[in-house]
Amino acid sequence: MAVIFEKSVPGRRGVALPQNDVPVVGEVPTAYRRGTPLRLCELSELDVVRHFTELSRRNVGVDNRFYPLGSCTMKYNPKVCEKVAGLEGFVNLHPLLPQLRRGGMLTQGALAVLYELEQLLCEITGMHAFTLQPLAGAHGELTGMMLIAAYHRDRGNRKTEVLIPDEAHGTNPSSAATAGFKVRPAPTDRETGALDFQALTGMIGEQTAAIMMTNPNTLGLFNSEIQRIADLAHRYDAQLYYDGANLNATLGRFRPGDAGFDVVHLNLHKTFGTPHGGGGPGAGPVGVREHLAGFLPISRVVKRSDNTYALEYDFPKSIGYIAPFYGNFLVLLRAYAYIRLLGADGLREAAENAVLNANYVMNRLKDVYDVPYPGTCMHEFVISAKRQLDACGVKAMDIAKALIDAGFHPPTVYFPLIVREALMIEPTETESKQTLDRFIAAMRQIAHLCETDPEAVKRAPLTTSVSRPDELRAVKQMDFAAL
């Protein structure tokens, strides 16, 4: 398919601007004018509509396919959340509107949403206070690590290291390093898939600023030793960090704050109703226990005695600004709508269905694929294609590509790094049994094809406009990607 610039015809226009009917006042000085015209494509409105409609049809998303991508899963995004996020009164708010007087009442509704969302997230996670400012999961992690650094500085602690399990999401070590810490990977017990407590005990010391965990971890396994890990961390005044990007595993069932975690970040663009993919926008709120609340970024929303809301900036120990204005407000608004829509029972049910669906699919696949940790999983599980690779030379990547021909978005592949030929599957909470059964049938069919005609699996996908692009070249040479 041609890129839009190749369809350009000199002089063709999509819109006609009316004649200027006001006098021209002054001219832009020559120094500030472009020397050459801007390179824009020249097309009719119909050309543009057809081009982008065609592109959107070639795209895959939750609205047209089952999308079992593990870890960074696109969960269900109720359309009503989009409707709420499109309400005029919210969409057209200027971020610099005054809070009170002279139009201030215009912002009270937005501030109330922020205030109440903070309360709801505190209730859901068992934390004391939240900042809604971070603009993504990784940004939340960085904020959390900065809070921990500020806490230790304030206490006069000399801490240099953060311990992170070796199966962790890649953003964990990079966030800790960006905040100035040395990262040490803590080993996972290869038998159980859980953090090796003995090894952790050997690594922790006065130099440890934090232990950064994901629970359930990226293998989809819940660690029930958190209390022991928390006690160990706190003996050294190390802070226990919870990566709650995928909270749909535990909503209403487990609160990180009750278990001893000091800091938690959530991905509202995974668990709480905002579509993601293609790079944005997201929100990664950070919750803390009481002893860290004074370090939270500004601004913070407060409720005053006359029941009005205001932004407060006077927190002398705050780490300062980490995002402009209100964070990604419309993402926060979707999360607020999602939580209010489901209520406490609905959120718990979402977690239960997520776990049930994952266990159902795992158990229906474990006779044809290796499942390195076959016990009860949480919202996701990891299988390995090593049996297929050893027997017929078919890799995890080939199986993922074959799934595209069968009409499914492939799962995450080659992550977590500690599982050979990993395929990480998260069916999510909202898929019907019929959809899960179709996916299971396709996975079993591919396993069968690996034995009978492995070359066919390696040739997939045959139904897409591009089959197997050179991924490196596709990133470095954009016009190559647009074959």
Ligand SMILES: *Cc1c(COP(=O)(O)O)cnc(C)c1O
């Ligand atoms: C997605 C994810 C992140 C990072 O979130 P971004 O919004 O992509 O920065 C961190 N940890 C885990 C476990 C995740 O799944």
